[in-house]
Amino acid sequence: MLMNMKQNLSVEEALEMVLQEARPRQTIEHLPLAASYGAVLGEDLISKVHHPSADDTSVDGYACLEADTRSASLGNPVRLRVIGQSPAGKPFSGRIGRGEAVQVFTGAPIPPGADAVIRVEDTLREGEFVWLMKPASATDIRRKGDDLVEGQTYLRKGDLLTPGRVGLAAAMGYATLPVVKRPRVGILSTGDEVVEPGEALPYGGVYNSNSYSLAGLVVEAGGEPVILPKISDSVEGLRTQLQRAGQLDLLLTSGGVSMGEYDIVRRMLEREGEIHFWKVRMQPGGPLLFATWNGLPLLGLPGNPVSAMVTFLLFGRPLLFKLLGRTDPPLSRRRAIADTPFEANPTRRAYRRAVLRWTEEGYRVATTGNQSSAVLRSMAVGNALVVLEAGVSAQPGEIVEVIPFPGTT
Structure with a gap:
């Protein structure tokens, strides 16, 4: 259905629409x-x-009465009689009186009667007695419920x-x-040219990298990826695959959402689903589509590997966070000094792959090189996206906004 479809949205407008359709899961x-x-x-x-479940000691030493030890010093040590031990897990069962001490070990409860601890390094043991070279104190006692x-x-x-x-x-x-319960996320790659890794690659073919990079991103965001078998470029094949997918909370497709004759995801949704928007003013990833099909949210990601990953980070990851009810932000942002030039797109916000690093001067960032959306290795060597507003390039030494890849910096 195209009646309510919006086109050429800003990133913020598109993200708002995606999140409006996300319903937090109730399954525990x-x-x-x-x-x-x-x-x-x-x-x-x-x-x-x-x-702690009781007052205990944070050091090895001796528990005693603070009043007995106030005069202790290296030149005038105080002698206490050791009446027992209190290892962790085996508390001393008696009570400490004047002139007495109990040897305690880290984590052991403080024996009844004691109100101070002296560290073992400030003592000298002599048979059944211990000499204290300084006063004991309560500073090494961890209070119950601390x-x-x-x-x-x-x-x-x-x-x-x-x-x-x-x-x-x-x-x-x-x-x-x-x-x-982790959302089940179906991942479907389209295209007759797509071949599974390990198979012989025909002339004009391409190995299916999108399903596996997206599966990793889904796992990292807290979802359960379900990689669906490849379909051919036909509406009938796509419909059958979706019907066989079982219970899903989100469907990711890669490819098939642009303007071409063989863009079957878009064509099927026009007939049988509801397309909420198509195309976002961003690079890479402009031909992003968001729809529902039989109540199932569907993100139609572009087929180029970089475009698919970038659009998932910016839209799919926040959607999963909302499904999960996560309270932390889906993406963090940094300010960094550019070490290399970053070229803007004249009409769309650009997300340039980059390497972000920490120095004594703060964060610095450099380009990964070729920014073609087909250069997947840039997502392997890079760890961040530099955000450039339309028409605003960045030169070395300038401050730029950076989105680190989750789990990298």
């Missing part, structure tokens, strides 16, 4: 801690325990489960975590 599954890295938390989590308080919320719905957050959840007492 519980995963073991070790399987939850990179998932998105589906519910707020409160701590089930205090951490890190976590039982009943308080420390992880929020929409948080990405990084190793630190998974470790925090474990410390809070959780063996499994409620996470948003």
Whole structure:
């Protein structure tokens, strides 16, 4: 259906339309801690325990009464009688009185009666006694609940489960975590010329790189990629493949969305779907299409490898973040000093592949070279996109806006 289709949108207008159609997932599954890295938390989590669960020591040493040790010095050491040990996991069961000490090890609870700790390096052990060369203090005692308080919320719905957050959840007492089920993303490459890697390459053929680069981007963004078998350039073949795809949350197609006679994705959607927009004022990736087909959101990415990856980063990644309910921004931005010239497009915003690096002067960025959208190696050696507004080139020494590739800088 073309009735409501918009054309030649700005990047911001197109992204707004994509996100308006994205419906956050409601399906929650519980995963073991070790399987939850990179998932998105589906519910707020409160701590089930205090951490530490009791006042404990952050150093190896001796627990005692601070008042017994105030006069201790190298020239006037104080002697205390050692009445036991308190290793981590095996707390001392008695109570410390005047003139007494208990040997404690990092993480061990402070014995009842004690209010201070002396570090082992400031002591000298002599049989059942210990000499203190300086006063003991409470500074090395970690108080109960200093890190976590039982009943308080420390992880929020929409948080990405990084190793630190998974470790925090474990410390809070959780063996499994409620996470948003990963969206299933169908990936479909079109074109009679597309051949699977490993097969013999015919004259005029090209290996299917798009499906695999897009699958990696989907995984990195938190989705589950479903690489669909290649179809030929026919509307019937495309329709059959979509019907066989099963339950999907998003469909990515590469190729078939431009103006040519064989651009079958666009032609089928004109008949059977709803095209929300076609073409965005950007380079690379201008012939981007966004539609729905039987209620399924569909991003029709250009066929050129670089265009497909760049448009996924700018539109597909934010869409997946919204489906997952993630609270962190899908892309970060930096300011960097240009080390090389970057040429603008006269009428469209340009995204130039580049290498971003950190120096003592701050971030610096240089071009990867050839900016043709067919040069896939630029996405392998590069780690960022330099953003240039229409008609505004950048010269060496100028400050430019940069979007780092996720997970690189």
